[in-house]
Amino acid sequence: MKILVAIKQVPARDSRLFVEPSGAWIEENDLGYEVNEPDAYALEEALQLKEKHGGEVVALCAGPERVSSTIREALAKGADRAIHILEDDLGSWDSLSLARLLAKAAGTEHPDLILTGLQSDDLGFGQTGVMMAELLGLPHVTLAMSIEVDSGRLRVKRELEGGWFQNVTMPLPALITIQSGISRLRYATLMGIKRAKTKEVRKLSAAELGVAPASGIFLRRVYAPHSQKHTQMLTGSAQEQAAQLVEKLKHELRAL
């Protein structure tokens, strides 16, 4: 089975974010980056499916030169090869154009299965994967918790709201978006890191793929959210903070 995993690089989870003075985007100069967490689980699921059923795992990632670190990490964990769509300013692309770009690159591989995370931790649109399925004419399910493959069909356990689940079956080829946290992520081994250096990374550009950004929606400005409540901050040492909170719990919230 040939599995393609679409992964994205995003600012590291604990990053302090600062909006540019123009409000156009965030300051990127001092940011650290990491793989989008749900995509890490998509890769893990792909590697486990390969271990069970054989085949090949191809990582697909779009972005500037810096995303090479995320691609190398995927290769070190066990992806067989990768496709890097090398573009500098994808930040200004809307989701549909990005989905077109990724679908075009994915389509050349004719994978049996495409996996990706259910959403990105930066923009959080949660739609690129589903749009890829539509553009490639593939059936899809979202929010997958586990995947079984049996004689050319998939049985996917998907998460519904409020603690409910549902199994859905569908034929291959297909696209599945993966819920975060569904398994234990593996670490890259030293051997894996060494091997990654010799694995193939095919570089493509949007121009080579014949995809340009469309003008569907545009980002006007980015800003810090206004507090929805008047939050009273309790300051001082830990002891002082705790003492103030106990006062509030006792007299204002009547929780003691």
Add this chain to the structure above:
Amino acid sequence: MSGILVVTEQTAGAWNRMSFETVAAGQQLSRTLGKPVCAVVFGQGTGVLAAELAGYRFDQVVALDHELLGNYTADAVTGALAWLIARLQPEIVLFPHTYRVRDFAPCLAARAGQTLLSDVIGFQLEDGSLVLQRQLFQGKLNADYAASGPGAVFASLQAGAFRADALEKGESPVETLTPPLDAASIRQQPETPFRESARAVDLSAAELIVAVGRGIHEEGNLALVEELADVLGAELAASRPICDNGWLPMERQVGSSGQTVSPKLYLAVGISGAIQHLVGMKGSRAIVAINKDAGAPIFEVADYGIVGDLFDVVPALIEQVRKAKSV
């Protein structure tokens, strides 16, 4: 029509309550823009629900009815709604941002050549054009998006972003439509939904909740928060990553995939406040947050905030709560 289409959601004749938040947003947009607003309920045997919708102000209510819409599949719903949108030609299509909408709306938008503005928290008019707000970076920042170019705007609305308690009543005409669906074109076969196990803990009845998040770092540290819950007489709850790791059972999870709670006091320890968590607890009567990151979104909904290391603050708090209780 050249106006707003409100897409509602129901399962086996029971509304998803977020449908009415979407109705409220649709009516509000209709007033702001001076445009007509229609609502659609899709499924099998939707007559009763359509009649209920007709009691609110719409220019039209559509019952989009087909036996293939009885059990949800992305293929059937995308096909049916794409057909309806081609027929009605709305300028704006609104959805509740439910798990189901996340499953089909991106397909529908792509089929119409549009990007979906998902998880929208508000809108306003700027120089006559519609600007929609949504969150970035798990709620750390907000962003304003405008639609450009031809075609409809597709937007899904975050749970709780619009209030469903101020709907305009009315008497709206209902039209029942049967979309042209073909069983052979539906590739997903859904089975009956199930729960993993009977839920032993009902957090929704708890008066006091102490909830723990990623900030606790490792399983061994949980005892600290358990002790705090104990001295307060509170139920222990958690954000998703804690339950994903198996450190606490899933039934203690608060958020969109767990329970929705509204206790007298919700004390969030080491929880950053991703939106999936906030939707499950922001109705609490009082919220206290302890987090080392002053920029954490949890502080936006908190009544009281403590910026500090939970490993310093929580032991101090346990000690002082004990003292206060022993007096």
